Each structure stands twice: as C-alpha cells, then as structure tokens.
Amino acid sequence: MINEVFARTRGWIESLGQTIRFEDTVYTVVGVVEDFHYRDFEDPIMPALFRLGDESEFQYLTLRVNTGAGVESALALKNTWERLVPGTPFEYFFQNEVFEQFFQESGGITRVFTFVAIIALLISCLGLFGLASQNIASRLKEISIRKVLGASVPHITLMANRRFLLLLSIGAVVATPLSYLIMNTLLDDIYTYRMSIGPSSFIFAYVLVFITASLTIATQVYKLISTNPVEVLRNE
Structure with missing residues (x-):
C-alpha cells in the first residue's frame, strides 16, 4: 500500500495494480491510504510505502483501544x-501523549510570541x-483659551487626539505589509502546514492598539479637561 503523496509523485491516476521495486523486490499496489503525519508535524508528508515486513523488522505494535480503557x-x-x-521488558506509550507533547511545544512558541507582543505594547504605551x-x-x-471661548469637551478631546490618531493610522499602513511578510516568513520556517493570515488578524490587532492608545491618552485628556483655564491663564 502507498499513500496519496506517493501516487502523486509517480504521476499515477490509477494506482491499483501498479508495480514498485523496493530493495530488489517488486511489489504490487493493492491500496492507497490518505496522507497522514508519520513524522513530526513540522515536516512535510513524504511518499510512503507500506509492506508486510519480516518479523525481525518489527519495532512497534499499534493497537486501538476503547476510550477510557487505556490503563x-x-x-x-x-x-x-x-x-x-518473558525475557523482554514490556514498554508502551499512548499516541495521544505524543500529540500532547507536540502541542505543548507549539504552545510554547505561542506563549513566546504573546509575551513579546505584550512587552512591545507596554513599551509603546x-x-x-x-x-x-x-x-x-x-x-x-492654547487649549485653555479655547475653553474660555466656549470650546466643547468633544472638540477639545478630538483636538488632543487627532495628532496621535493620525500617527497611529500612518503606522498601521506602514506596518501592515511588513508584518504580513515577516509573519509569513516565520510561520513558513516553523510549520509546513499552517493557517493563512487573513484580514481579521490585522483588524483585531489594530482595534486592540487603538483602544489601548486611546485609554493611554485619555488619562492626559481628562487631566486637561478638568484643569481650570483661569488658573492656567493667571499663571501665564
């Protein structure tokens, strides 16, 4: 039996009945199995041939058990x-434990990226x-004079935030293609099979950045609005 990658590599449209020479032995293909990861998940799925080997070649015995009946x-x-x-020690492991170990390693990469992103956001704030x-x-x-002349709170808030919102917008436009290229390069180096980066990822990131920036600036804007303009102008 062969996997689908093997058939595609050979260019076979109909694989059943095809012959394969392996280690001076000719085998006939009797079935094609769906592609699956038989190595690390980071590695691409390679062509695979499954044959009945000699007993001396056996290394693992794979069994499927009912859920909850593993022990x-x-x-x-x-x-x-x-x-x-009786003379050979019995050693075994559960396949789900192997998967969990891999996902823990992947989770470590995710935590590193999250930590770096949080630190970068805090420094930016x-x-x-x-x-x-x-x-x-x-x-x-200037703002005190505007308040004396009747400027409203929304007008003062917009005036104080306009410059920063413009800078954030320019930064978002510049950062989008750069971050897209960098993230694609990193993910391609780490994973062979992965999800694509869509617009929703950038939208969520920019909304989070704008909210965080607005809250950061809001503390200073509140201080500005609550300041008595008479006191400011008197000191001047």
Whole structure:
C-alpha cells in the first residue's frame, strides 16, 4: 500500500495494480491510504510505502483501544506480553501523549510570541503616554483659551487626539505589509502546514492598539479637561 503523496509523485491516476521495486523486490499496489503525519508535524508528508515486513523488522505494535480503557488494556497487554515473551521488558506509550507533547511545544512558541507582543505594547504605551503629556503641556495655554471661548469637551478631546490618531493610522499602513511578510516568513520556517493570515488578524490587532492608545491618552485628556483655564491663564 502507498499513500496519496506517493501516487502523486509517480504521476499515477490509477494506482491499483501498479508495480514498485523496493530493495530488489517488486511489489504490487493493492491500496492507497490518505496522507497522514508519520513524522513530526513540522515536516512535510513524504511518499510512503507500506509492506508486510519480516518479523525481525518489527519495532512497534499499534493497537486501538476503547476510550477510557487505556490503563486496563495496557495491564492486560503487559500480562500477555510477559507470558509470551518473558525475557523482554514490556514498554508502551499512548499516541495521544505524543500529540500532547507536540502541542505543548507549539504552545510554547505561542506563549513566546504573546509575551513579546505584550512587552512591545507596554513599551509603546509608555512612549505614547510621555508624548501625550509633552504635547498637552506645550498646548495647555492654547487649549485653555479655547475653553474660555466656549470650546466643547468633544472638540477639545478630538483636538488632543487627532495628532496621535493620525500617527497611529500612518503606522498601521506602514506596518501592515511588513508584518504580513515577516509573519509569513516565520510561520513558513516553523510549520509546513499552517493557517493563512487573513484580514481579521490585522483588524483585531489594530482595534486592540487603538483602544489601548486611546485609554493611554485619555488619562492626559481628562487631566486637561478638568484643569481650570483661569488658573492656567493667571499663571501665564
């Protein structure tokens, strides 16, 4: 038997009945199985040939057991094994444990990316907070005069945020193609089979950034709005 990759590699439209020479032996294809990962998930699925080997070549015995009966089945197999092959130790593992180990490793990569993203966001917020403080402090007199002349709170809020929203928008436009290329390159290096990066990922990221930036600037805007313009102009 062969897998689908093997058939595609040979260019066979109809695989049944085809012959294959392997180790000076000619085999006839009697079936084609669906592609599956028989190595690490990071590796591409390679052509595979399944044949009935000699007993000396056997390394693993694969069994399917009912859900929840793994321990009882392992104990029964151990007793049978020790009765049939008393001089050989009985060693076994569950396939789901192998999968869980792989997903734990993948989860570690995800946690690293998440940690780096959070640190980058915090550093950006600190810089944005300092920039907003400096900008509002330099325009405090101007904004106080506008308040005295009857400027509304929404108008002052928009005026204070407009510059930062413009900078964030420009940054988003510049960062989108760069981040798309970088993430695709990283994912291609790590995974052979993966999900594609769609617009929803960028939309979610930008919404999160804009909300975080707005909350960061809001602290300074609130301080600006609550300041008595008379006190500011008197000190001037």
